[in-house]
Amino acid sequence: MVHHASGGAALGRGVDAATDTICAEATPPGQGGVAVVRVSGPGALGVVAQVTGPLPPARRAALRAFRSAGGECIDQGLVLVLPAPGSYTGEDTVELQGHGSPAAVAATLDALCAAGARRAGPGEFSERAFLNGRIDLTQAEAVAALIEAETEGARRAALRSLEGSFGREVQAAADRLVELRALVEAFLDFPEDEDVPAAPPDLAAEVAGVVTTVREIRRRAEAGVRLGEGLRVALLGPPNAGKSSLLNALTGQEAAIVSATPGTTRDVVSQRAVIGARQAELLDTAGLRDAGEQDEIEQEGARRARASAADADLLLVVVEAGQEPTPEQQSLLAEQAPRPAVLVRSKVDAYGAAPGWQARSAWGGHVREAAVSAVTGAGMEALRDGLDELAAADAGEGAWAARQRHLEALDGALAELAQAAQAAQGDAHEELVAEALRRAQGQLGEITGQVHHEALLERIFSSFCIGK
Numbered sequence: 001m002v003h004h005a006s007g008g009a010a011l012g013r014g015v016d017a018a019t020d021t022i023c024a025e026a027t028p029p030g031q032g033g034v035a036v037v038r039v040s041g042p043g044a045l046g047v048v049a050q051v052t053g054p055l056p057p058a059r060r061a062a063l064r065a066f067r068s069a070g071g072e073c074i075d076q077g078l079v080l081v082l083p084a085p086g087s088y089t090g091e092d093t094v095e096l097q098g099h100g101s102p103a104a105v106a107a108t109l110d111a112l113c114a115a116g117a118r119r120a121g122p123g124e125f126s127e128r129a130f131l132n133g134r135i136d137l138t139q140a141e142a143v144a145a146l147i148e149a150e151t152e153g154a155r156r157a158a159l160r161s162l163e164g165s166f167g168r169e170v171q172a173a174a175d176r177l178v179e180l181r182a183l184v185e186a187f188l189d190f191p192e193d194e195d196v197p198a199a200p201p202d203l204a205a206e207v208a209g210v211v212t213t214v215r216e217i218r219r220r221a222e223a224g225v226r227l228g229e230g231l232r233v234a235l236l237g238p239p240n241a242g243k244s245s246l247l248n249a250l251t252g253q254e255a256a257i258v259s260a261t262p263g264t265t266r267d268v269v270s271q272r273a274v275i276g277a278r279q280a281e282l283l284d285t286a287g288l289r290d291a292g293e294q295d296e297i298e299q300e301g302a303r304r305a306r307a308s309a310a311d312a313d314l315l316l317v318v319v320e321a322g323q324e325p326t327p328e329q330q331s332l333l334a335e336q337a338p339r340p341a342v343l344v345r346s347k348v349d350a351y352g353a354a355p356g357w358q359a360r361s362a363w364g365g366h367v368r369e370a371a372v373s374a375v376t377g378a379g380m381e382a383l384r385d386g387l388d389e390l391a392a393a394d395a396g397e398g399a400w401a402a403r404q405r406h407l408e409a410l411d412g413a414l415a416e417l418a419q420a421a422q423a424a425q426g427d428a429h430e431e432l433v434a435e436a437l438r439r440a441q442g443q444l445g446e447i448t449g450q451v452h453h454e455a456l457l458e459r460i461f462s463s464f465c466i467g468k
């Protein structure tokens with residue numbers, strides 16, 4: 001079943017939003033200074049009053065004892081009433097700030113349930129905020145993204161989506177499609193009507209305009225998805241070039257084994273780090289050399305190394321300072337375009353070479369060069385700064401916190417728009433154009449939640465924390 005958000009009433013999980021009051025701990029489980037228990041629903045005020053006695057005026061905190069159904073004092077803390085519609089959920093909400101004690105929280109939740117509330121499922125407060133029209137789906141998902149944000153970049157993207165610009169731009173594109181459909185349909189229904197233009201508007205051009213808009217939305221959403229997933233940085237190069245030493249120096253951890261024996265690293269060693277306000281995964285790989293020189297295990301390692309390079313966001317090709325990249329390394333660098341790559345000349349201490357960072361390289365416009373020593377640390381600071389910059393550029397301008405499902409819907413909309421454009425160009429079958437526009441609009445509507453169904457909401461909100 002498909003609901004339209006403005007219709008409002010139906011809620012997933014077979015629960016009626018109009019009568020039901022939910023409660024949950026909003027702070028993480030465990031011991032802490034304070035634990036916040038949140039109660040929301042039409043019965044919230046009555047339920048909490050049974051536990052705390054008379055409630056303070058709206059938006060004014062007051063100290064109260066919390067009591068069990070039997071009247072025993074279980075905790076004491078602040079009570080804050082946020083009446084509908086000015087709360088996160090849009091319903092009457094009460095927050096209880098008690099002691100951060102798992103036992104006190106459990107007893108408070110029991111008391112609230114005895115008074116008529118039920119325990120909330122994951123994301124249920126946000127789901128209600130969505131169903132009550134307080135936020136659209138992109139904003140609800142941005143709340144989860146903000147909670148998950150581990151870096152500055154992810155935090156900024158989450159806030160950008162939370163503030164609503166992602167949803168608004170998707171909505172504007174969907175609205176434009178509604179207008180176009182109305183024009184096409186008016187032409188179909190009343191071709192002789194005076195108010196209707198004699199010929200349909202230049203549909204192909206109009207559709208192309210929407211395609212441009214949706215592509216730009218997709219670019220920003222994809223940048224956000226990448227932010228959430230973290231940056232994949234792969235280190236490749238000949239055996240013994242110093243790849244593992246570089247991984248350890250960049251992450252400050254002795255994650256990979258370093259030895260003078262060529263062919264030390266075989267599996268891909270992965271280590272997390274923050275690069276340029278982004279969460280990154282650094283992948284140290286087996287050295288690449290002619291298959292003839294390698295044993296079976298090393299060959300498999302080399303295969304995995306090349307696979308890591310193929311889907312890396314950022315490639316570091318490591319060669320000793322005295323050497324030039326081999327033809328294979330040159331083609332690895334070339335294949336990386338337009339994604340950035342860095343040719344790292346290692347062991348400058350051993351070669352008496354100058355450390356440094358160069359924005360230009362003979363090996364391609366997307367290639368930078370660094371000269372470093374993992375042993376003395378020479379050039380490492382410049383390399384880190386250079387990587388920070390590349391990572392920041394890769395995140396794209398104005399990234400929105402977004403999910404894979406948004407990209408799928410945007411791709412779906414683009415596919416429908418391509419059909420609409422094709423139909424509009426040919427011997428204009430206006431019905432086909434209108435139909436494709438309608439489907440494109442449906443895809444965009446799933447992003448904001450203007451068009452939604454229970455399975456979609458279930459999928460989205462079940463990944464949220466309890467109490468959010």
Ligand SMILES: Nc1nc2c(ncn2[C@@H]2O[C@H](COP(=O)(O)OP(=O)(O)OP(=O)(O)O)[C@@H](O)[C@H]2O)c(=O)[nH]1
Pocket residue numbers: 238239240241242243244245246257258259260261262263264265266285286287288346347348349350372373374375376
């Ligand atoms: N002088 C000097 N030696 C280094 C430097 N970096 C690495 N080495 C040495 O070079 C040798 C190989 O280093 P690794 O980091 O294991 O090289 P690798 O590229 O991971 O080698 P494989 O895993 O075998 O492909 C070790 O003996 C390191 O101590 C450096 O910056 N300066």
Ligand SMILES: [Mg+2]
Pocket residue numbers: 243244245256257258264265284285
């Ligand atoms: Mg190694």
